[in-house]
Amino acid sequence: MSTLLTVENLSKVYTLGGGLFGPARELVALNDVGFTLEAGETLAIVGESGCGKTTLGRCIIKAQPVTHGHVYYHPKDQAKVELTALGKRDIKPWRRDIRMIFQDPMSSLNPNMRVFDIVAEPLRIHRVARGKELEERVLDTLAKVGIAPDAVGRYPHAFSGGQRQRIGIARALVLDPRLVIADEAVSALDVSIQAQVLNLLDDLKSEFGLTYIFISHDLGVVNYIADRVLVMYLGHVVENAPTEMLFERPRHPYTEMLLEALPIADPTRRKGRSKELKGEIPYLGNRPRGCPFHTRCKYAQDICRSEKPALRSINGSAQMAACHFAETLDLKGAYESSIGGGDRPLPLEGRAGEGVVL
């Protein structure tokens, strides 16, 4: 596998206020974020609201300028390019390779354009196809995401949320990208539609040889789709590990807390859990000193309040965590201990006659 994207020391600081009325305040949305992304993997970025996961996605794709740090993209047969150093015009060719899917399928499609034009727009902007070829590519991509060709003349409002999200996916894929950043791409959808879109993303990945950055707050979905998980808290990466290792044995107390809080669709696994959960996310403006998580951490010691732990590999494994006690803490995972898992409901056939009509 080859590296597709390298993010180094990425920081994003918003300056609020300033000018005539009082001094400016700084809000650190991303703090020294770094990771590498291998071609073909699905990296999930998880965390609660305000943790910086959306900002990170937008900084990578340069929808927002970064304050410090570098984002390198490794094209197929070329030396790496630093996206963060490129101007608006120079980055344009790479926009074909890195695409984005948005959270809200209502607002991410231009309501004044027909579906065909929405999907054709990137092809027209990059002048990669025209006429018959353009039409074929658009219809082809739409067919792959499950939109019938007779619907391409309609406007977005004539589609349901799930169908709109499919159109958004088609727009991302029509340029034949290598990396797709999906920002909460399924969280606005109903459960049954969410499953359809997850499966679709999975199929498209193997068909197009895609790499995903999957931004989500839903750990259940993340466990299903991701190969690796980046956990963020207050703009910091607190843990970066292969999905299974992370869910089996998290190395950062915040990850444990997230897993602990995750509701599981099985009443037999109900537990009086939230005794363990305390506090709320501090406001980004007044970030605690030391470890950003120490205000809510039940394992916090003196060192956590004064010294910020670095993100490091745990015992030389692929699992990285930023906790002073990552090696020693025995944190609880989310998988059931018994291998074999929960049972799926039986098919209905052959169970008839059992009921009594009321």
Next chain:
Amino acid sequence: MAVETMPPLAETAPPRARRESQLALMWRRFRQHQLAVVSLWIVVAFYLVAALAEFLAPVDPAFYSARYTYAPPQGINFIVNDENGWRFQPHVNGYKSEIDPAAMRRTFVIDPEEIIPVRFFAPTEPYRLAGFIPMSVKLMGVENPRDPFYVLGADRLGRDLLSRLIHGTRISLSIGLAGVTLSLFFGIIIGGFAGYYGGLFDSAVMRVIEFIRSMPTIPLWLGLAAALPKDWSALQTYFAITIILSLIGWTELARVVRGRFLSLRTEDFVTAAQLDGASDWRIITRHMVPSFTSHIIAAATLAIPGMILAETALSFLGLGLQPPIVSWGTLLQEAQNIRTLATAPWLLTPGICVVVVILALNFFGDGLRDAADPHGR
């Protein structure tokens, strides 16, 4: 920070949503607004009158007759009932003059005995409709041009009020339209730049707009209008007044445009276009402008009444358009004194037109606005 979780969206497609564009949808919503639809027809009727002024007006607005000063409205009758029985014959009645013994003034009274037949599509001297279509018929006229024909009455100089009203409609309505067009031009350019690029330019523009809007308008107009050279031609004054009106009018539209730009700039579909690598020009023209044309149309419609009222007010005060240009304002100027009101109340008809048109434009604009943005307000 984006909201991380949202309620699931309705998975069912809205009913009746087929291949309708946003404009088609807007039109459908607009049609449900009955008052607005009625108002639309009223507005259309008034603009038709303005367009066909020469054809509809029975006589030239400047045509005067000292014999019939302050002649009351004749109205039009359609049935003649004489010794031959009932018969259909459009006509007006002539006048008898009487001397009011108390005021020692000559007044006119309708004489039901005298019947002056009215012809529809009456031939007249050739004229050019709206300045370029040659025509030689008018909608209606009397057989003998010397017979009195004052459907809505006459003014101080014996000029036909109906004709003057029709020609005044053309000036007043077109000045509203022209003023809004000009305001729209400045509003879109300045507001668009401020909204799309933001920053210092935006702040500067907003301060200027606030400054202009904080000035009391009537004295400002008065000052500007008083500065117009007296020897300008009617056409020059007309355009000068239009420019004066839009000097203030553009601020409101610029604010609307800027607001739409600001809110659209953060919409996901605009971000998506940016991430497609689209140029600023393409984003503005293909993605942003079509998304707010409906809002702009509604805002512009709502700005027309203000223009018309402003022109009327200026002309009424004698500082806007000057006679011989006929506008609703100059017509109302003649109804300024109490004597006129007592002896010739029909001279207030232009006021009724102003009220009807302003109300209709406002209802129509409201309807458009609601249709353009059903969730707004």
Next chain:
Amino acid sequence: MTAPLLTINDMSIIFTSPDEPDIEAVRQVDLTLTPGKTLALVGESGCGKSVTARAVLRLLDRNADIRTGEILFEGEGGKVDIARLKPDSDAMRAIRGAQVSMIFQEPMSSLSPVHTIGDQIDEIIILHERLTPRQARERTIALLDQVGVPGARERANAYPFELSGGLRQRAMIAMALACTPKLLIADEPTTALDVTTQAQILDLLRQLQDDYGMAMLFITHDLGVVAEIADEIAVMYLGDVVEQGDVFDVFRAPRHPYTQALMNSVPRLQRKAERERLSPIKGNVPSPKDRPQGCAFTSRCPFAFEPCADTRPARTSLPGDHVARCHLLTRTRAEAMA
């Protein structure tokens, strides 16, 4: 078994609109709420779960009409049929807020932005119980303390926008509990919250239910939350309650194809090796006006057979306290073919 607090029998709610045919948003729903128990009403958007809940408080829009059925409430003044009360009558007002209260997904929309949360809770207490402002404020502080608002005495003087999402939700819960209601309706109360905050709020609700012994009607689309908090579950699809019963029974052995499909749509926390591909429900929810005459799920059901489209399946009782509406429970496909 304790006597039911609220019984909804055969309730249908029709939405009328001047230029479109009537829509039956809720059809023939039967639900029972028992003191101390939580009934979770589950379904996807547009299934009628919120409409059902709002009907109990008579908070429906003008164009909605409870066409048939009854909502029997065992109130302080004896049994009343809420469906027969006028929405703005005194009798209804005595129930709303005092005996039945509701919390919403977005607390900001139900808290007034211009009054402090303390004042808003005081007002409700004073409105329904004869207390002096000073006594009311003491009650308010005790309530805020109970719902886990840290520094309740100071926070009572805060405006809603000064609080975080979690604290706002807690404040709204305190407000709903101000008059110790017998029934609490919670409409997606945790959907807008982060997972850790959600877990805290769910725990709080469970705790409060133990303390007050109230019944709770919990509306959600999240099966994980249902499994966490519910005693009983009712699954809705396009206005029908397709399956209802004890939460353990229904999760262990869902009997309606829709419930099964819904459960198969949620990714499970499994290791990679045992991970199964999700089997989502095909297609989209049809618009209410295209709903089949018979079972609403026919168009998407993998097991649909001859009677499904035309005949509405009856409520079928299954072992335990488990009821479902599906033809497959009474006859096999083979029987139908014959």
